[in-house]
Amino acid sequence: MEKHVTIDRRQFAFGSLSAAGAMALPSAAFAQEYPARPVTLIIPWVAGGPTDIVVRAFAEAAQKHLGQPIIADNKAGGGGSVGPALMAATAKPDGYTISQMPDAVYRVKIMQKTTYDSQSDFSYIIAVSGYAFGVTVPMDSPFKTWDDVVTFAKANPGKVTYGSTGTGGTLHIGMERIQKHSGIKLTHVPFKGSAEVNVAAAGGHVMLGASGSSAKPLADAGKLRFIQIWTSKRLAMLPNVP
Incomplete structure (x- = not known):
């Protein structure tokens, strides 16, 4: 494979439309030889979480073919x-700063004023991955099922705390919908990524963790226990979790 790739603006725009998804790049005309220097990859999560791991793997594979380092910046x-x-506010539209784009980027403008337009200010180049989400508890938690949570929460509104990857994110919105469906009120504790959520839940700093497959290593180690998964069918890797 050639060490460098040549991408003109028209080709890139077509590629971004056909592969719209999670990785974004400011729109700009590319030089004939790209990249000619290191590329910065913004990962909008704390290190060690599932997205951080996946995106870093993409970067490691890509830089071998591009011939330039891809520098991860959490x-x-x-x-x-x-x-x-941050990318929208500070990066030049030259292709040398890219970012993973979670779906919260599209929701935040509904909740507050933003300095960017998620549809017009970025060019999308590839879909990275999807996730399986669910709810965890510490191993010594008295909650054995979601029904246990509902029963306690109805008797103690606002007493049950849960951690998520941040306000407005998929896990936060998911938990809000579940609360409404179950007729309960929980207290949200936002973190900066699933790695922090998992550690907080395992340590009992929150009573529930809204997380996903990233919590499985701690579950396998006997630190966490899944009590529900947000899928239409049970997962093969968690066959006993409803």
Whole structure:
């Protein structure tokens, strides 16, 4: 494979439309030889989480073919919206700053004023991955099922705390919908990524963790226990979790 790739603006725009998804790049005309220097990859989560691991793997594979380093830069916060917002505000539209784009980027403008337009200010180049989400508890938690949570929460409104990857993120919105469906009130504790959520839940700093497959290593180690998964069918890797 050639060491360098040549991408003109028209080709890139077509590629972004046909592969719209999670990785975003400011729109700009590319030089004939790209990249001619290192590329910065913004990861809008704390290090060690599932997205961080997946995106870093993409970067490691890509830089071998591009012939230039791809430098990961974790900019966590805002349910994953801080990193892309930083890119929109500070990066030149030259292709040398890219960012993973979580779906919170599209929701945040509904909740507050933003300095960027998620549809017009970025060019999308590839879909990275999807996730399986669910709810965890510490191993010594008295909650054995979601029904246990509902029963306690109805008797103690607001007493049950849960951690998520940030306000407005998929896990936060998911938990809000579940609360409404179950007729309960929980207290949200936002973190900067699933790695922080998992550690907080395992340590009992929150009573529930809204997380996903990233929590499985701690579950396998006997630190966490899944009590529900947000899928239409049970997962093969968690066959006993409803």
